[in-house]
Amino acid sequence: MLFRLAGRAARAGLARDQQLADGVRASSSTAGRPELSALRGKVIAVRREDQSVWERRAPLAPANVRRLTRMGVKVLLQPSNRRAYPMLAYQNAGAVIQEDISEASVIFGVKQVPIDQLLPNKTYCSFSHTIKAQESNMPMLDAILSKNIRLIDYEKLMDERGQRVVAFGKYAGVAGMVNIFHGLGLRLLALGHHTPFMHIGPAHNYRNSSMARQAIRDAGYEISLGMMPKSVGPLTFVFTGSGNVSSGAQEVFQELPHEYVPPEMLQKVAEHGVTTKLYACEVRRRHHLVRKEDGKFDPEDYDKNPSKYISTFSKKIAPYASVIVNGIYWAVDSPKLLTIPDAKQLLQPAHTPWLPTSPGTPALPHRMLGICDISADPGGSIEFMNECTTIDNPFCLYDADRNKDTASFKGPGVLVCSIDNMPTQLPRESTDFFGDLLYPYALSIILSDATVPLEKQSFPPSVYGAIIASNGKLTPNFEYIQELRNQNTRNKQKQVCTEEIAQRVLVLGAGYVSAPVIEYLSRDKNVAVTVASSLKDEADKLASKYPGVRPVLMDVVNRPDSLRELIEEADVVISLLPYGLHHTVAEACIDTRTNMVTASYCTPALQALHERAVEAGITVVNEVGLDPGIDHLLAMECFEEVRQGGGKVVSFVSYCGGLPAPECSDNALRYKFSWSPRAALLNTLATAKHLRNNEVVEVPAGGELMRCAHDLDFLPGFALEGYPNRDSMQYAQLYGIAGEANTVLRGTLRYRGFSDTVQSLQILGLINAEPHPALHPKGPEITWRAFVCNLLGIADVDIFFENLKSKLAERVGSAERLAAIENLGLLSDDPIQKMDTPLDTLSHYLSKRLVLEPHERDIVILRHDVDILWPDGRRELRGINLVTYGDPHGHSAMARTVGFPAAIAAKMVLDGEIQSHGMVLPFSREIYRPILSRLKSEGIEPFVRSKWL
Secondary structure: OHHHHHHHHHHHHHHHHHHHHHHHHHHOOOOOOOOHHHHOOOEEEEOOOOOOOOOOOOOOOHHHHHHHHHOOOEEEEOOOOOOOOOHHHHHHOOOEEOOOOOOOOEEEOOOOOOHHHOOOOOEEEEOOOOOOOOHHHHHHHHHHHHOOOEEEEHHHOEOOOOOEOOOOHHHHHHHHHHHHHHHHHHHHHHOOOOOHHHHOOOHHHOOOHHHHHHHHHHHHHHHHOOOOOHHHOOOEEEEEOOOHHHHHHHHHHOOOOEEEOOHHHHHHHHHHOOOOOEEEEEEOHHHHEEEOOOOOOOHHHHHHOHHHEEEOHHHHOHHHOOEEEEOOOOOOOOOOOEOHHHHHHHOOOOOOOOOOOEOOEOOOOOOOOEEEEOOOOOOOOEOOOOOOOOOOOOOEEEEOOOOEEEOOOOOOOEEEEOOOOHHHHOHHHHHHHHHHHHHHHHHHHOOOOOOOOHHHOOOOHHHHOOEEEEOOEEOHHHOHHHHHHHHHHHHHOOOOOOOOOOEEEEEEOOOOOHHHHHHHHHOOOOEEEEEEEOOHHHHHHHHHHOOOEEEEEOOOOOOHHHHHHHHHOOOEEEEOOOHHHHHHHHHHHHHHOOEEEEOOOOOHHHHOOHHHHHHHOOEEEOOOEEOOEHHHHHHHHHHHHHHHOOOEEEEEEEEEEEEEOHHHOOOOOOOOOOOOHHHHHHHOOOOEEEEEOOEEEEEOOOOHHHHOOEEEOOOOOOOEEEEEOEEOHHHHHHHOOOOOOOEEEEEEEEEOOHHHHHHHHHHHOOOOOOOOHHHOOOOOOOEHHHHHHHHHOOOOOOOOHHHHHHHHHHHHOOHHHHHHHHHOOOOOOOEOOOOOOHHHHHHHHHHHHOOOOOOOOEEEEEEEEEEEEOOOOOEEEEEEEEEEEOOOOOOOHHHHHHHHHHHHHHHHHHOOOOOOOEEEOOOOHHHHHHHHHHHHHOOOOOEEEEEEO
16 A cells, blocks of 8 residues: 555656746746756756754755656755755756865855865855844955856845845744743743743744644633733743744744734733733834834835835834744845834833732843844844844843843843744744745756856846846945945944054964964054955954954965065065075065064075165064074073173073873874964974084984983973974074084974874885876875885785784884874775875875864973073072963963064054164063063063072
């Protein structure tokens, strides 16, 4: 019987699809749908959603996919266990499950696409959240333009009346209503009232909306029995708009005992209504929008000139609303429903003498209890809703007096729920609903070819009007986005017009250490900071965090002309770029006569520019970071004291390292990367040179450096080791201790075990900068285990694992090193992201694997051991220690100890405290003393311990 039913259903499905196909042919000339033959052979993809851990929706349901595949469309589906519909359901519908979707010409998704996953020359369909020039999504839009992507935004798929035709709106309303009922129960409990709402859970707690409705009906039954506290008074729900969102919310609301009233009756029911039912009011535009000049509402005029109107919502409607369910679209220049001053008025204590109250049955502090802003538009129609809540933390309490949100149900304020992805709380129903709406338009979208000029392709008006970008530029209907961006940028420049900015700083680079630099400089309102980066989103993030900071997209390597233009506008340039680019920046600074600061070593390439910098009359301060930087400052301060006391430095040994905090160092390298892994690994192959007991010790390149590592116990609580770093000999001259010090060594600190693990990586050939054929980016996939077999010369990659480990132990020389390699995951069956060379491939891998998690912190340890001989013959062994921990919720220790010295030096240049020209190092008293003093104000201060012999 079941088989007969299944067969009958299948035949019915085939018949429907045949009818659809016939309909496509018949309607192609009238409705803009394509011929069926045009769809055959087309390839589309449904991408995996990654915007949120809660995102379980898809743009097309299995039923939609089945219809497409039967029409000859190949549907690729990126694997995801997070979707509410399992992959098997799509596979049974004819989809091909695979990670690589590059074959598809059109890619459907729900939310925004990460920049690094955007494929060039494709058509993407999604809710891009770009049409209001939303700041967080502008980097994505820039990438879409640069990658020649055609972007179709569901939000702009509209009919001839301007009504949206594809949206999740109904289920946003359904989920939102369930959520606010849940939140209302908790808020009322915090105010002292148990109510039937307490038994309604958040929307995602229910398998489907039917289950949620049943829980709401149960609560409604209790309400009808009079189980709402009398001191709460009648509850009124105001629904803004009459679209899908409002309709979905009202469908759920109607499961409770209720009565609808017009806006003009709200005050009466708020004061004299009963508590055995709820009151509802649907508010449309005509109810609260009036033209400023005559107090009337004209819908056509409003659509054209929204700025000519004001809203009376806060005066005529909101004062009598217990809960506001907001589902209206807010357009730029439209009046807001509620402003911040409105909230201060609405959240004043209510005067309700007619309600029975007592200490145990208190009255409400004010009528308005909650706002469910389903539109989830920060700063939109609800002005004080400046940040969306999340499914993880769905509610906040907005305190109007302080204009602040708190994550609590208790205290003064109105409860706000503004989750921006509510439909995903009911993912299957949302997917079905949305997919059925999208399907007719998808038939035309599938024919899109982003490599063809838009004007040469034919789309129905509804689809054409939703194309935001194509062929590397914004389409005419959306060119306004750029103007909005420009306006937003201008608005963010919090510069006082009456005061001319006296100092202008250009910060090149928005990476690990930039934030403390910008924070320090932006404290001075007389300093204007421009941050330039090749990664615009990083620059934007910094600019949004600190006032008066201007972000700029800048490619130093490929656009030297733009670099020069930016430098010309600045008084000082702080280069936080990789050290190999500093000489390029310095040359531009010399040409434009602009001062410069770097935290890196003064390389030979920079030193060669010294005379030109002197001739140009500019200052280029180098080596004002941590190492080099603070290590110089502390050393010079000590040497100055010794010289002033008539002593001499017999020995100077210095070690410095940026490390994960001890509790975060549980990996084989005992290290996590807060800077370029490639540079860190490459340094282990470098040469080194130092003076020990008047003998020059040279360490050859190629890995010998790691064999020089030895244990250090100056801080007994830390298991540290150190090895020489670069050429220490030159610093004997620069420090002024040449001829008197018999030992001069500057080294690098690591936790014990680092050097031994690195040696195993070197022995294997993993720190090799030469291309390896197995790692060619276009070569076949290879796992780490297979690559290690390749490096060991083992042809059989299926070798028994224990045998592989045995051979590997032979090669690296010890069981400990074998264990380290295994701990790093280098014997796993995980595919390698190939980067051509072993060094680059390993660096990329470790940059993802060995990185500080958001809750983790780093530590900087710097140690100077100075052996001093005083004139009276006494010997002092002075230990200068700097130990600084990072803040998981603020700056890392590395960022602070590199960024603050560079920022302080730059401010000194701006203020004329450093006037030497050419390549300047921080070895003079007028430089290192002020910087050290100001670092103490930032909490960066050493402690000194001396031992007398």
